[in-house]
Amino acid sequence: MQGTVRRATPDDAQSISTIWQVICAERVYTAVNRPFTAAQERDYLLSLSEREGIFVASVEGRVVGFQSLDQWARYTDSFDHVGSVGTFVLPEWRGRGVGRCLAQHTLAFARAHGYEKLVIYVRAGNAQAQAFYRSLGFVQKGVLARQVKIDGQYEDELFMELFLDQ
Numbered sequence: 001m002q003g004t005v006r007r008a009t010p011d012d013a014q015s016i017s018t019i020w021q022v023i024c025a026e027r028v029y030t031a032v033n034r035p036f037t038a039a040q041e042r043d044y045l046l047s048l049s050e051r052e053g054i055f056v057a058s059v060e061g062r063v064v065g066f067q068s069l070d071q072w073a074r075y076t077d078s079f080d081h082v083g084s085v086g087t088f089v090l091p092e093w094r095g096r097g098v099g100r101c102l103a104q105h106t107l108a109f110a111r112a113h114g115y116e117k118l119v120i121y122v123r124a125g126n127a128q129a130q131a132f133y134r135s136l137g138f139v140q141k142g143v144l145a146r147q148v149k150i151d152g153q154y155e156d157e158l159f160m161e162l163f164l165d166q
């Protein structure tokens with residue numbers, strides 16, 4: 001990818017919302033079925049701790065993908081070493097190294113901020129995302145049956161984990 005990866009600011013909310021619109025319309029890649037609005041995305045960005053973030057990949061000034069890093073849970077500090085991620089790239093930019101660039105950035109940020117492992121949930125039918133996460137070293141740990149219900153159709157979700165000291 002000929003571009004840059006940086007941490008998103010609230011000014012990126014519209015670009016991120018636009019990517020959600022495209023990916024939610026595709027229906028098959030995420031359990032999120034209604035795109036987050038720019039206002040929701042802005043509030044979300046403002047709510048994140050110093051240890052969390054959305055990282056955006058830009059090419060010639062246009063945001064073409066993003067990856068989020070959230071703490072697994074905030075209600076107890078016993079999960080502070082665990083993060084969860086999500087990755088979304090515009091269709092015309094998939095398979096061109098954007099996801100890999102985002103992951104290099106996010107994994108470095110995660111290590112620097114005390115995370116020891118990352119967890120991801122992926123829809124069972126989303127083979128390309130499973131291959132992507134496997135290529136980063138994620139290992140499948142289990143399957144949640146009928147975890148997603150979109151347009152009246154159930155789908156399982158796989159969960160995968162990556163230990164950052166590997």
Ligand SMILES: CC(C)(COP(=O)(O)OP(=O)(O)OC[C@H]1O[C@@H](n2cnc3c(N)ncnc32)[C@H](O)[C@@H]1OP(=O)(O)O)[C@@H](O)C(=O)NCCC(=O)NCCS
Nearest residue numbers: 029087088089094095096097098099100128129131132135
């Ligand atoms: C999954 C996704 C984030 C991957 O990002 P990407 O920019 O397309 O991935 P990259 O081009 O950086 O590929 C990195 C590696 O992932 C694997 N990979 C990516 N796409 C793949 C595919 N369609 N089939 C098999 N392997 C694939 C390959 O190992 C690849 O390495 P290689 O190029 O050396 O072969 C992207 O395709 C996407 O946004 N898909 C739709 C949304 C989605 O499913 N998000 C995940 C929700 S959990």
